[in-house]
Amino acid sequence: MQILIKRQKTRFFKKAFSLIELMIVIVILGLLAAMVMPSLTGKGEEAKRNLVCVQMKSVYNGALDMFKINNSIYPTTEEGLEALVKNPDAEKYPNYSMSGYFKDGKMPKDSWSNNFIYLNDDGKIEIISLGADKKEGGKDEAADIKMSECK
Secondary structure, eight states: OHHHHHHHHHHHHHHSOOHHHHHHHHHHHHHHHHHHHHHHTTHHHHHHHHHHHHHHHHIIIIIIHHHHHHHSSOOOTTTOGGGGTSOSOTTTOTTOOTTOSSTTSOOOBOTTSOBOEEEEETTEEEEEEOTTTTSSSOOGGGSOEEGGGOO
């Protein structure tokens, strides 16, 4: 009977971690976090900027191209991207799609919930996002994002 009790005590102690083992694991996790965190900071804004480029190209290669196929021209700067949601001039665009050029009938917004700026300079199209600061211009993460500068 004494041997059985002794074995049970030994098993109990082998199943648990000592305080030192737990401290070592916590220190190792802390060191790993200290090495990984600096490389992750700033990636969120970079991802948003990349997403904006994808959105702008999608609008250009999808909705704007379909608009041009149906109407032979792109919307003017004054008509803007809103022309992809609602026909701005039924006489000028008689072949306009009945449901518009976006599935949900809403204008897409950039990663910071701003409307895109659309420019049509004699058929040369530019789509711009004002970026995180929501103001024209800016530097680094606050810089404007232009479709023509996207990779």
